[in-house]
Each structure stands twice: as structure tokens, then as C-alpha cells.
Amino acid sequence: MTTGSRASLERRSPTFAIPALLAFAGLCVLLTSLRLTELLPLNLWWSALIAPDTTHVGQLLFHHSALPRVAVSIVAGAALGLAGAIFQQTLRNPLAEPATVGTAAGANLALGTAAILAPFLLETGRELVAIGGGALATAAVILIAWRRHLSPVLLVLAGLVVSLVCGSASALLVVLDRDYMTELFIWQTGSLIQNGTAVATNLSVKLLIGFALATSLIRPMRILELDDESTRSLGFSPAVLRLAGLAVAVWLSAAVVAAVGVIGFVGLAAPHIAGALGARTFTRRMVAASAGGALLLWFTDQLVQVLPLSEEVPTGTATALIGAPLLLLLLPRMRAIMPTQGGTDIASPRHVIGWWMPFAATATIAVTIALSLFFARGIDGWHWASAAELATFLPLRLPRALVALSGGAILAVSGTLIQRMTGNPMASPEVLGISSGAAIGIILLFLIGIQLDRTNMILAAAAGALLTLGAIVLMAARASFSPDHILLAGISLSAIGTGLAALVLASGDPRIDFLLAWLSGSNYRATLSDAATAGCILLVTLAGSPLMARWLEILPLGQATSISLGIPLKTVRLSILLAAGLCAAAATVFVGPLSFVGLIAPRAADYLGYHRPLPQLFVSAFLGGVTMAVADWLSRTIIFPWQVPVGLLVALVGGPFFLWQIAKRR
Template sequence: MIATQDRLRPGPAAIIALLLAAALLSAATRLSELLPVHDWWQVLVAPDLNSYAQVLVHDSVLPRFVIALVAGGALGLSGTIFQQVLRTPLADPSTLGVSAGAYLALAAAGLWAPALAVSARELIALAGGLTAFGLVFLIAWPHRLSPISLILAGLVVTLVCGAIAAAISLSYSLGMNGLFVWTSGSLTQNDWSAVSRLAPYAGLGCLGAALLARPLGVLSLSDEGARSLGLSLASVRLLSVLLAVMLAAFTVSAVGVIGFVGFAAPFIARASGARRLPQRMIAGIAIGAILLLAADEALQQAARFMREIPAGAATGLLGAPLIAIFLGRLPVVEAPVLPTAERRSRRPMLYLAITAIVLLALVWISLSLGPSLDGWSFASPAQMQSLLIWRLPRLAAAAAAGVLFALSGTVIQRMTGNPMASPEIIGVSTGAALGILLLVLLAPAFTPLTQLGAAAAGAVVSLAAVLLTGRRSRYNPDHVLLFGIAINTAFAALIAVLLGTGLPKVFGVMQWMAGSTYSTTPLQAMIAVAMAVVFLAIVPFFSRWLDLLPLGASSSRGLGLNISVSRAVLLLLSAVSAAVATLLIGPLSFVGLMAPHIARTLGFQRALSHMIAAAIAGAALTTLADFIGRVSLFPNQLPVGIVTTLIGGPYFLWLMRKQG
């Protein structure tokens, strides 16, 4: 039967075979440009150290070829094991946060314990990967390890790990370039050391997988069926997870973060007809190796015309279409929603006043309090006049961004009926960032207005894609989030590829993407505040729509609402709001998630009061983040986007845990 399936489904296998042939042809072409064919065997076994070409091939070209095969195979096997143990086709080291945890541990060790990072880098990466996966598992457990809970928790853990690594890097004045190197996943080699480190572990991983193949295959049965066969489920799952994390972490320690190879390889293996677990393991190893080799060869050929892009950044592009394909196969089920206030606030003005007072107090503290050479102190009235020139513009920009992100998040949550949606999670902010980056790279000159237009266009495209694809599932909350994650993944990978070009124009963009308000001018601050005021003045006109849309399409139509028009207008409103906020503090933020939820827990459930309270809460969050970023590493600073991610990521995970 399996052989029949293989014959009936040659397409994916044929594509992989073509990729392998193309990769081998590319490698042979590049090698022949460096050495004549009759010298190939000599350079492999006994290179002439006086020949630059032979040394280059022996110590760089060949190790790179081999490490691509070894790393790709290890990731393919790791993804296959994860998907078998967790019983979801969406699992892989990058979607579960394992790779991010491993690189964060390596980054921290490289700064604080460099000797240990050299001598025990594999163990450090393993510890980081296990910690990250443990956190994802803990958050997803109350949700019965559903695919959406695993992916959401893994995404947020990855973002938080990235923010922590950026904070560590900035605290040691290494800048964002060092962080990008850690996360880019480069296969460039200078010798055989990485191969000699990774290959033995990959071999041990294959041996361990072979020993676990039979008990792992039994896991495809129900838990009761597996126990009836005398299988210890906990032991098998624990050993299998340890093996999968080990393979992924050791790969990160050797070549950095390589995204979605562990996701794509098992997918293609199943599409090719592999059904039994041993077949899927072998196919996953082979396909993972071929995918990474083919991707790296394509990048090396492209490097003839442009600066070389790291392989890890490019393979991230595999994630979006595969998530979308799997999403079409998931059943449409109603997901539990976050707990909200059991009743409306009986004293809305009191709660609004308290929230506003908290915001004003944070503004005063942020403007007047700060560290100095003599310690912490509040500024005197005379000192305030000179400090306001520096502190007020950045504070105003941060607060305005908080208002705009909060309004965008509130509109998106009410429009989709999903209290865990936000412009940061479903790709709206990333789309705005991609629009700005493309403008910077393609336009010889641009104005603030054209920047806003580019950001708004990217945000509109992202949100429109999420809403259009969500129609199939009737805007099921889980599916909307997963589509958003797919778009977020694709745009983030494109951004990484563009940043990897190394063009001088992108370096300023890298700092902006971290969310820095350091260089905000008074004019920019005034424009930001004006935009926030304009949006606050506009949103009351759409409050009725936002009250009706969460009731569902049929109920909304019955009450006289034109669904298509209302969604189109609200889409534009939320996208432009998120675009302006992204221009101010970058795409890294969870304010669009946190502020609406804070307002909802205070009892504001009607749309108008919900948006106003969320706007005040959003301004308070970004004001606090700007203050923390300014004083925490004095005299250095942390960007607002990184601080809000460090606050919002744990907050999001807590919400997921609470929802479960």
C-alpha cells in the first residue's frame, strides 16, 4: 500500500530530486571555476597548502557543503520527532522556540562566560533550548497542546528571547548587528571544526531515533492503546523531546538559527507518501539535508550579483506557505476566549479618571526623575527647562505610539472577535516595517509623508490578507491568528533577507526596528501627538460598528450593518493607526494586545469606552517603557520596542496560561 502511494504521488519527491540535482550542479560549477576536475580528489585528501585555490576549497567550500547536509538532516529529524511526539504537523524547532532559546543562551554565555561558551557551547545551547521548550510546553499544556497554543507560545517565546538578546547586546554596546549575526544562520565556514563538532552528535541523534522509532510509532495510537501494549508514555515522550531538542540546539551552536527546515522536511516527506515513522524519519533527514543544501547553493549563486544573504534568513520564507497549507487542513472549531469582565463597570468615569491619573503620574516621573553621577534625583524647576528639550519629544512620541497601537489592537480584536489578536501578532506591524524598508531601499529620497504611505500600504496588505483568508473559517479566532502568524513569518523573513544585503541604507533601519525614540525631534513629536488626537477624534464615529461586529455577521446584518463596508473602513483605520505607531517605535511591541485587555478587565466592554480606556492604558505602557529604557542601562539606553516586548511577551504568555 505504501509503495502504491509512493507511485501515485511522485510530485513532491520529483521536486526534491530536482532540487538535489540543481544543488549538485551548482556546487560542481562553482568548484570547477576554482579547480580543474583532475585536482578535486587531491584537494579532498591532501590539499596543496601553497595553492590558495586548494586551501579555499578544502577549508571553506567543502566544509560548507558538508555542514549544509549535516545541519539540514539534523533539523529534518528533529522536526519529525517533534511532530510525532506532539501530534501536530505545525511543530518544529523554530516554531516551538527551541532555536531562539538556544541562541539566547549562547549569546549570554558569549558575553558573560566566553571561555565556557567556547568549551561547552553545545551544552549551553541544549540548556537554552530545553528551557525555552519547557516554557512553551508549560503554557500550552492547559490547552491540551493544541497546534495554535504551541505556535502562539513558541512565537512569543521567540520574540522575547530576541528582545532579551538585543537588550544584552545593547547593554554591552555591541549594537544590533551582533544580534543579527546570532540569529541569521550563516553556513560560511573557515575550517572543518563545525562539521567535526556537529556530525558526531547528528550521528548519535540518528542512532537514538532508530532506537526510539518503534515506541514512537506506537504513540500514533491513543494513549490507552499505547499503555495496553506496555509502553511508558512519559518516558518515551521525555526521551524523544530531549533528542529533538538536542539535535536542534547543537545545530544552532554550530551554524546559528536555521528557520523552518525542520517544519518543511516532514511535510514534504508525508506529501511524498511516507506514512510509517521510520520512513518519515529517513525521508525527513534526506529532505532536510537537500533543502538546506539547495537553499545555500541558490544563495551562493545569487551572491554573484549582490551581497550574500545568510541561509537562515532565507529559509524562513518556507514557513508562511506551509503554515497556510496546514491551516486549510485544520478543523474549524470554536476556540475558548479570554475571560472578560463578568459585568460592565458601574463607575466608568472613575476608572477612566484613575487610569488617566496613573498616566499623568508616569509622565511626570519620566520627565523629572532620572539617574545622574550623584545618584537618582528629581529635577528642579530650573533643571526641567533644559531636560524637557531632550525628554519631552521622545516621551510624546512613545505615548502617541501607545495610543495608536492600542486603538489598532482594539479595532482588530473587536473586528475579528478574538481578544488575543493584535497588530504585532497578526503581522500588521511587520507589514508596515516591510513597507518602510522597501521604501528605504528603492527610493532615492523620501519624505515623512511617503514613509507613512509605505508603512500604511504594508499594514493594509497584511491585515487585508489576514481578513480575506480568514473568511473561509468564518473568522475562527484560532485560524485568524494562525494566518496572521504565517504572514508575520513571511514578512519577517523578507525583512531579514533585505537586512542581510548589508547596504548602508539598512543600518539606520535596524536601529529603528528595535523601537528607539532616542533621536525623536520636536517636530516629529508634534506630528505624532497630532495623529493620535486625530484618531481619537475619529474612532467614536465607528463605535456602533465595533459593538455589532463581535455579534457575528448574520446578527450584524440583521441590525442593519453593511459588513463589507464596515470591515473595509475599519481595516483601513486599524492599519493606518498601526503604521503610524510603527513609524514611531518600530514593529516590536505588545501594546496592541495589552492595552485592550487591560481596559476590558476594568469593565469597559462597550466599544467607545473600551477604545478610550485602551488608549490611555497604551499611552501609560509606552511611557513606562520609555522611562525604563532610558534609565535601566544608564548611560546607555534600551529602545522602547525592546522594553515593551520584554513586558508584553510574559504578559501574553500569562494570558494564554490563564485562558487555559
């Protein structure tokens, strides 16, 4: 990315940047003051800070809990903002941050694994464990994208999949050892509750060191704004410069995870907020992102403490509810830097479709269903079901298998439609927030108190998905549907959905058990009626897809080509988005807001050589359906007699395979 293209992201005039930051800081101070004066009168603050009265509960809480919490929120937010700015500058990618390149999820998984296998490490080497996990995850992402010269699209795609796999593995640890891991899981979602000053002091030292290291890298980071050939001509190695920047960013990110858990969205939002407020150079972005991250996390942490909920929402989760709308508000001020077309990053040969392929697909589906129904794990180990067992378990297994098959295929179709319409291989119902929008509709239905039957859930999910799609279209239309704008809008809306779900789960409502299972990607309660409905939706979708074949063939060629060939863009895009949104909503109702199938199945079909619209759509539907059906079978057998939510298992099984497919392509 050139200096000019980087500068085009930002506002020409930074005149209101300082007043805006000062106003936000004032709001944070006001909220903090209101909170602390309830705990301790203002005239006792100084004495409580310097030498608290050990007989006064208010002074002890002020000294050991309230003030350290404020300090940790400021320091952790600044560290994440700085790390995000370094990631984006180093990788020349506006979507790079601790979450999207796998650092946070890798550190989180490492800590969870250590808690089960080697808990003593958490006492003496928590930070080293987190740094190791974060570094390994980030290295995996970098290695996968290295062959394509760290392509922005491929880098974030690999980062999303690695983060998804690590996050699913962390959630699986909680399922396997719920009593022991639940407390750690809550902490890992970003809880800033403190019981002393040690964390704040330790993290402050690390922030100062990180800032000093980042300052020493300012000139090399600015050189990376040039292309690789220009960088080499100046006598620098792009790989070495990137590794130096990544080392600092990974260290800062892992230090925050080790100290307070995973804090979502700050590393992505803070640098973009800094850029939109007028920070043009890397030095200014670095400082402004640190300040913006600190203020964002400080404000969010104070806000969650005044919410009228029976249990406090982890600050790391709630940050999305503040940062995402702010990023959406600033999104129109940013200009596109990623290519607006070119549906795939990885070339693959065209595949010739043989007459035998439909029969092979049908046979594969039949074998998958038979395996799911007849081969299982019981008290005596793996075995084929007897007639008596089949009579007992068939009414339970058959609906689940059929719903999983249809739901996975519908999600794959939705992902294919979106990717071909946008020409963006990272677009999918999950990444763009469509699945989260559908989930929000059902969550609101839950809060209102309306019965969660299938009809109401489908209507609510469709409304939520279509509203989310509409919001994305309105925001992306201003930037000619550029991939980076669509992705930022989708990630923001998805983060809002995740935050709202966390608020509901923290409300203490006794009815949340069903909602929690559904949000994890569960089809435990599938019935034959659900299977019939999902199957009908899939058949209607596949039967109607040829009507869109010409559109799907032309749209990836770009806006100018589409118009010259007589495509009415607004009508076509709206039609495809409606179809994709309704598909995603229907699948979400039956199998939950799964992350993975809608993103990966279309890419897998493309990598196998199916580039034409209809072959890609049908093959991705086949791959998505079979993947979901196999995952459903494994979810109820792999740790018998317990069950794993199928959504987690899809990510754990499909993610590594997809990454392997990416890595072996040149």
C-alpha cells in the first residue's frame, strides 16, 4: 500500500479530532466520578489512595478494586489500540487486529489448555503461555498467506478461520470440564474486576516497553507503506521488518489476554477511529489509536457497571456494543483500499463435470445418513445399531441428521450467493453479520416473551437477517460495494449481535439454557416437521437458483462490466441479497448461528475447480450439507455419553482441512 492510498483512508482535516477525544475523555471521567462517589465521598479519595483505612470498607474497595479497575481498563485499551495500529501498518491490511489474525484466540486457547493440563503454569508463567499460543496462531496465519505475498483478503480469511477454530476449541474445553472451566471462561471473555494493583502495574510496564519498541520501529513501519520491491531497493527486508512489527504487536496482545482475558473489537476499532479523526502518519495513528483504545475500554467498563442486570456483563464482550456503532458511524469517512473485485485469491484449474457426479453425490449423502443412523457409540463401545436400538433411537437421530444436512446446505447456498454478488471470498452470512442479525431477531423474540415455536422463530430470524442486510447495503453502497467496507460493516454488526447475546445470557433469566444451546449451534430439539420444512426450503432454493445464474456469472466481473451487459444492478443485488438473507435466516433457525459453513463451503467448491455459478452453488451445497451431517454424528458420539454442540465441531473439523487446502495452493 502506498502512502497516498493509506492517506486516502483518513479525513483531510483533523480539526475536530482533539476536541472529540477530549469530550470522550470527559465523559469517561464523569462516569467514573459518579461510580466512585457512590462508593466513597470525594474528600476521602486521596487518603484512600495513599494510605487506606483498613477498618473502612469503602476505602479498601476504592484502593484495591475500583481504582485498579479504572487503571487496567485504560492501560489494556491503550495496549490493544497500539497493537491494532501496528498490525494494520505491518500487514498493510485495514482489517488486521489481534482477533482477525488469530492472536487473541490462540492466546485464549493456550490458557484454557494450560488450565486443564498444567494448571501450575497459570501461577508462574501465564504470560508466557499466552504469548506462546498467540504467536503460534499468528504464525499459522502468516505462513498460510505468505505464498500470496500476505494478500489482505487471504490473510484475514485465514485469520478468521484460525480464530474460529481456536475459539471453538476453547468453548469445547468448557463443555468437557464445565464446573472447572466456567469461571476461567467468564474471565477469558474480558473481565476487568481487580483485587489489587499488581495487574495494573504489570500491564503498565509492558505498555511502556511496547510503546518504546513501537517508537523505535516508526521508520521501518513507514517504509512498509511502500511495495516490497521499493522496500528492498532501500536495503531493507520486508519479511524482517514485518516480523519485528508482528513481534511487538503479538506481545502486547498476549499480555492483555494473560492479564484480563480477551477484549473484543478495541484493536480493530481504535486505529480506524484514529484514522477517521485525522491521524495521517503512522506516528499519529499509533498515539491516537492508543488514546482511542484507552478511552473506548474505559468508557465501556464504566457503562457495564451501571447496567441493571443480575450479573455483570464481561467488559470484553460489551466493548463491541460501544465500538461497533462508533465504527459504523465513521465508516463512510473511510475510503476503499482493497480490490473491489476478483472473487478468489487462489487460482485453481477448472473442473470438468461428469455425468456420474450427481449419482456420486447422492451415494455420499446416503452413506452419510446411514452412518449417522446405524453406527454409534454406546456403553459397549462403537457398534452397529440393532433392530431394538434403531426402533428406540431412530425418531431422535433421523430428524437431527436431516436437519443438519439441509441446514448446512442452505448456509452454503447463502454464502455462495453473497460471495459471487460481492466478488469477495470473505463474504458469508457469518462474517457479514447476517446470521447474527437472525439471532438478534430471535433473542428479541425471547425477551418480549413470545413463544419460540418454529413459525415465530423463522419470521423473527428473517426480519433480523434482512434488516442486517439492509444496513450493510446502505453503508456499502456509498463506497461502491468495496470489500473492505462490506467486511468492516459486517464485522461491526456481527459484534453488536454477539454483545446483545452476551447481555441476555448475563441477565440471569432461567430460560436461557435453550437459548445458550441454540447459540452454540445445536439441533438437539430437531423434529421430523423441522426436517421436512428445512428440506422444502432447500429444494425451493436449489430449484430457483438457475434463475440467478446469469447474474451470478456477470456480477463478479465488476460494476462497469455488469452495467455494460445490461444488468440492472440495484434490482439484481437486492434480489440476491433477499435470497441470501432468507436462506441464512432459515438455516439459523434450525441449526443456530453457526460460524464456518457459509464461509468455507463456497471457497472449498471454488478450490476444487467449480468456478461457474451453478456448479459452484450445487457443489458448495453438497459440501456444506455433508459437513454438517458428519459433524452432527460426531457431536453425539465423540465424547459419549456427553454431546458437543455441532457448531463447535464443524469449526474444529472443517477449519484445519480448509486451512490445509489454502496452504497447499500456490
